[in-house]
Amino acid sequence: MEALLNRYTFAVWQRNALTWRRLMWSSLASNVANPLIFLFAFGFGLGSVIDTMQGVTYLAFIVPGMMAYSAMFAATFETTISAYARFKMQKTWDAMLSSPLTLAELLTGELLWAACKGMISCSCVLLVGALWGGVPSLLGGVLALPVLFLAALCFAACGLAATAHASSWEFFSYVFTFWVTPMFMFSGVFFEVARFPEFIQILSWVLPMTHLIEVIRPLATGGPLALTAVLGHILLLVVLTALAFTLAHHRLRRRMFD
């Protein structure tokens, strides 16, 4: 495998960063407003009937969940809807491949950028959550960011694998219905996974989001963490990233060069 972190990959990243910069303020505003709305609704709504969950305030419980969700959503959106627009509508990928860029570099650049968007998004949640008083361990919250980056790469790679198979916009409604929404509901964003019946718990642990939250929630709330379990969750995210990326590359190679 050729080196994928080179200046060509970075050039692709830069292209996406340039276009984001034009809409930076509106993008940041919605990144801040979104968690605010969620925290407001769930903090006051559910928070008023739930005193504590896993031994912390409900607010402290949902902040890491929201961080994971926002990173997942931003990274997924970037490599599905946005990437598909560049691929099929604007033909930006065609133009890029007529230059010396390789497909692997193009996709890696897309992945890195999507992960960065995930980071921007979840950092805003951390900021809002901390100011709201919902991050008992601020150091732990910051330490969660590298894990979130890794997970955002994983979500981005999964999104890219979906885009590689998409034949129209309608395809993405499957992605959001059968991938994004289950991760929103069953991965422990708002409730402990352990409260679900067993067959749903099996589904939960299939989703990468559950593994992410399992690592970052103890970090942000200052709860206990077992090192071997953390390594296991991270390993799973890394393997899934590699698999999804390989699948995306393989499929797009056939779609674009055959």
Add this chain to the structure above:
Amino acid sequence: MSDQQIIDSAEPAAVEEAFVIEARALTKKFGEIDAVRGIDLTIPKGRCIGLLGPNGAGKTTTMRMIMGLTRPTSGSVTVLGEEASRLPRSTRARIGLVPQDNNLDPDLSVRQNLEVFGRYYGLLPAEINERVPQLLDFMQLSQRAKSPVMGLSGGMQRRLILARAVIGNPDLIILDEPTTGLDPQARVMIWRQLLVLKNQAKTLLLTTHYMDEAERLCDDIVLIDNGRILDQGTPRELIRRHVKPQVIEIRKPLPRHLPLSQTEDLGDSVLLFVDDAEAVIRGMPAETSFQHRPANLEDVFLRLTGRQLREN
């Protein structure tokens, strides 16, 4: 800065190849459809070659195979001495493409479109800062450097794509219908800049539907249809080989006793291809309505590819 200097600033290619492009028995199938059915093509350095053919003849597919963007079903093609399907980055950096679609980056400004591409070609920031203003100047786009791409006219978009294609100072420039849909002024402007590039010993391979464009720019013409080469040669050679040198277009009804050995029926008039137009005209009744002109590439094209419409 003159056009000359812009192109001269490149280092010469490390290896001099005899042929820039060599294709052997190249074929491409898309499912059941034979897009290319066996094309042999050699293109020497510094020439401008025109690939002409009706829609669906296989021009774009051939060009994409040459660039390594489409994998051939069989046959081989080497570009700048390397196999097209496995071009190393150093070789890809020596090729520039003007695609048929205007796939400029709509999210970026005119200047940013060039800067971003400069990075894809591996140029350093200092090189990009030097080269982008030169290219904007070369394509007369300096005034629009900060404009969003979507606000540009069709001609300006095409010029920007040409500037983008040469950002890496390529030795081979592949142009897929560079002037389709442009007004005459914009076409003349692009022709002029293409001739500048040609005079810098760059190799150009272009497709076009405009025969005047092909005659004006190309040293050699390759006529293709149904995925095969029909004939190739200089525009003059092709005309000499396939039609008589003089054309008289006569409105119907036709006078009697005309030499009808080579004709084309256009409906309300007939094209008469002859060796000696003067003799034929002298023999026609005075009231005959006609026009006389030398034969051109379009006559050859229509003769070889037929007049029926290609809906594609």
